[in-house]
Amino acid sequence: MERSTKENAVRQTRRRSIYNNEASRQRPIISFEDVTKKYQNGVEALRNLSFRIEEGEFVFLMGSSGAGKSTLIKLILLEERPTSGRIYVKSRNVAQIKRAQIQTYRRSISVFFQDFRLLEKKTVFQNVAFAMEITGASRKEIEEKVNITLSLMGLSAKKKEYPSHLSGGEQQRVALARALVVKPRILLLDEPLSALDARIRRNLRDEIRSIQREMQLTTIFVTHDQEEAMTMSDRIFLMNKGQFVQTGTPEEVYLSPASEFAARFIGSYNLLSKEQASTIFDVQDKGLYAVRPESIYVQEEGGIYPGTCSSPVPGTVISHQLLGNVIRYRIAALGTELTVDVMNRSSSRLYAPQTAVRLLFNLAEIKPLVH
Numbered sequence: 001m002e003r004s005t006k007e008n009a010v011r012q013t014r015r016r017s018i019y020n021n022e023a024s025r026q027r028p029i030i031s032f033e034d035v036t037k038k039y040q041n042g043v044e045a046l047r048n049l050s051f052r053i054e055e056g057e058f059v060f061l062m063g064s065s066g067a068g069k070s071t072l073i074k075l076i077l078l079e080e081r082p083t084s085g086r087i088y089v090k091s092r093n094v095a096q097i098k099r100a101q102i103q104t105y106r107r108s109i110s111v112f113f114q115d116f117r118l119l120e121k122k123t124v125f126q127n128v129a130f131a132m133e134i135t136g137a138s139r140k141e142i143e144e145k146v147n148i149t150l151s152l153m154g155l156s157a158k159k160k161e162y163p164s165h166l167s168g169g170e171q172q173r174v175a176l177a178r179a180l181v182v183k184p185r186i187l188l189l190d191e192p193l194s195a196l197d198a199r200i201r202r203n204l205r206d207e208i209r210s211i212q213r214e215m216q217l218t219t220i221f222v223t224h225d226q227e228e229a230m231t232m233s234d235r236i237f238l239m240n241k242g243q244f245v246q247t248g249t250p251e252e253v254y255l256s257p258a259s260e261f262a263a264r265f266i267g268s269y270n271l272l273s274k275e276q277a278s279t280i281f282d283v284q285d286k287g288l289y290a291v292r293p294e295s296i297y298v299q300e301e302g303g304i305y306p307g308t309c310s311s312p313v314p315g316t317v318i319s320h321q322l323l324g325n326v327i328r329y330r331i332a333a334l335g336t337e338l339t340v341d342v343m344n345r346s347s348s349r350l351y352a353p354q355t356a357v358r359l360l361f362n363l364a365e366i367k368p369l370v371h
């Protein structure tokens, strides 16, 4: 969506003044201490999990299906209780929250699921207002806040429309407006963008990130999409079998995967056994080597490469795939199939299958995985 710079600036100032919840950073708003969740069927969905999320942080929860992501979200929402361990939300031990208090507790948490449902018989305005009506706010307050939120989400012109007249992206914006209008302290997003096409997805992604920053909104975003996690998050929690296998900034997780699981999950690493690696470059350590596709160069005549590169290795192109500004090759070299990313510049040659090439490995970027 195109908006003028001025309009954007006004929107941002308004967001700040309306939503500034005096959040100070570096205070945990959510903390888990040694939390285990075992379901009645004996499945241990979370095992001895401990972490802290600071106020205003944007955390991505990633992991394959069954890793325990939804269970973690359900525990925060008090839809499930832990089998052991303690959970604090806003400095409060949630075990002490009684059934009758849950409704009030959940008011400061907004949840946004992929399969959000808008009320078909209500207009955009009414859909967003509905989220506030249940909080008992006055008519005047509701009207004011809903109008502001719709304007922040670029939906003012659509407020009298019914959901069926909106595009998928607009419907998603309405659902997001509904989650934000109640001015939550915590936002839980469970695969919110997965049903959208790439362009709308990118727009909404930017929108969510900027609202999150301006509102200093503590956000947990569940996703399978590594690009989303890499571009948006402050921190990534990578989960497998009920535990965190790695936590860190996107750069840390991407550049230094802690394990084979992390390397397989994040990015398109080439994983080379010690035997495979030793045919290509000198190996000192045992174990697996994780090689990023951009750490391998296709040698071109006259090209300049870092001094940390290995001697050239012969290879044969198997296939190529255009990924926007990158050409991703599959290349066979000394008995190993490799993924190699080359920047797609106007001067780049496109290598057809069967082309003989020479590969250089940037050894400074290749480290064995620590087990």
Ligand code: ADP
Residues within 6 Å of the ligand: 039, 040, 041, 043, 044, 045, 063, 064, 065, 066, 067, 068, 069, 070, 071, 072
């Ligand atoms: P994710 O969201 O990462 O896909 P879940 O938290 O939904 O993972 O599930 C973690 C594990 O717990 C899975 O093995 C799942 O089958 C199991 N599980 C989830 N909910 C229940 C439940 N209500 N009863 C029994 N087992 C469950």
